[in-house]
Structures are given as C-alpha cells and as structure tokens.
Amino acid sequence: MQNDQKTSKNKYNKMHFVLAFCMFTATMMGIRHIFSINTNILSESATAKETITERENIIVNEHIQKPEATEIETETETKSESEKTEETENSSENKVSNSRPKNKIVGVYSFTDCFPDINDVQLEAAIKNGIRPIHSREEALKMVRSKKLVNITNSPYYTVDDLSHSLPYLVPRAQQLLNTIAVNFIDSLYSKGMPPHMLVVTSVLRTHEDISKLQVYNSNATTQSCHCYGTTVDISYNRFIPITGVHGENGPEPTRWDFNLKLILSEVLNDLRLADKCYVKYEKRQGCFHLTVR
Secondary structure: OHHHHHHHHHHHHHHHHHHHHHHHHHHHHHHHHHHHHHHHHHHHHHHHHHHHHHHHHHHHHHHHHOOOHHHHHHHHHHOOHHHHHHHHHHHHHHHHHHHOOOOOOOOOOOHHHHOEOOHHHHHHHHHHHOOOOOOOHHHHHHHHHOOOOEEOOOOOOEEEOOOOOOEOEEOHHHHHHHHHHHHHHHHHHHHOOOOOEEEEEEEOEOOHHHHHHHHHHOOOOOOOOHHHHOOEEEEEOOEEEEOOOOOOOOOOOOEEOOHHHHHHHHHHHHHHHHOOOEEEEEEOOOOEEEEEEO
C-alpha cells in the first residue's frame, strides 16, 4: 500500500514538473515573440523617420542652392522670342553707352603760341619733302600720272572745298598725314561724345599760274609758298561737315563756328606737331590751320 502511494506520488511530481516546464517555456516564447514585434516596429519607425528627414534635407538644400531658378525659368519660358531679342539688344546698347566714358574737351591753351610755325620754317620742310614747283595745271596732271602726286578729292574722312586757286594734289607722304589728321579727329569726336564731322580742306597745291591769279585778290600771296611743293594743306577751323548719312542736292549743310570742334581739332594737330609729324601755323585771318608735312 505504501509502495503504491509512493509510485503515484512520483508520477504526480513528474507530470507536475513537465507541465510546469511546458508552461514556463510557452511563457518565455510568448514574451520573446512580443519583444521581437516591438523591436521590429521601433526599427521600422526609426527607418521611416530617417527617410523622411533625408528627403526634407534634400528639398531644403535644393531650395537653398537654387532659390530663384524655377521662377526665372518659368518667367523666361513665358516670354516670346521677340521680347528676348529686344531685351538683349537694349541691354547691349546700355552696356556700351554706360561703359564708354566721355573724355573732356581741353584744346590748347593758345592757338597762336601752340602753332607758331611761320612760312620760313615750313618752307624748308616743303623743299625737302615735296616736288619742284610747277608752272601749269597740265604739268601737275603729268605728275599725278607718274604717281609723284596723289589726288585727294575722294576720301571718307574729309572733304575738299571748291578750289579756285589750287589743285587737290599732294605728295603721298602729305596725303598720309592728312588721312591721319582726319581719322584722329573723328576718333576724338567719338571719345568725347560729339557727333561725327569731316574736316574741310580749303587749299592744297598751287602752280605759278595759280599764285599769279591769287595775287590779284591777295597782295600777301607769295611766290615762295609752301603750297607749291605738294606738301602743304589748309584745314578750316570754322567749317565742318556733319556725317549724317543723308545727302541733299548740295550735300549736308556745314556746321559753322563750333568752338568745341575747333578745340578738338587743335588737340589733334598739337599731338602730331609735338610728335614731329608736321609744322602748323594758326591763320587767324584765313580761318584755317596751315600745315606742312615733316
């Protein structure tokens, strides 16, 4: 009887132990399962937050780096091609006008003192650089054909007046000087914001016949004139021809007695004189600068 009780008691203890062990194991597995779910939820939540944060940072960085790019592109796309062209042309013109400073008009301090080269001084240079004096216009034409003289009538830089007592011929060296004076004058006008003008040449080569006719009207006309050598020209300082691009039957009306134009011409001549390119005499009565190539 006692043995049966012991055997049943042992069986009871074993079953109780197995049951307790199974319950404990099931409990632990349940707890582990619950914790693994929470861990996955937390990790997924953290990952989602990091993804959202990264996207927000990218958007913010793009906005900081290009705050106006989208607006500019949208406005540009809405404009027509003609509007774009007009804006480009206007901006280019404004840049050119604003970027080009205007130089001051100074001139020389005294026309008489700065251009004192009398006939004797200029005559020496004329004899050295020019032709021998000629008697008639036919003789002058022969020298033009032989290229000892150059016809200066047609030039885009200056105009030759109606010559009654001289011929529009110069030695090549003097013609080059005249071209330099005229080009420098136009360039100086542009740099000072003045409208473009051409110079007016009033006297060039004289023959002995021309001097004889001239002495009838001008007792001061001399046979020893620098104009006889094809090296000398007279340039008016009180008449200038505006370059307008529009010409009437008699050509454009000359600009008269513009003191600023006279000052600018004096600057050009003074620079060339100081560079030993020419001699210059200020002719107050004749209204011209009398100059000879050196």
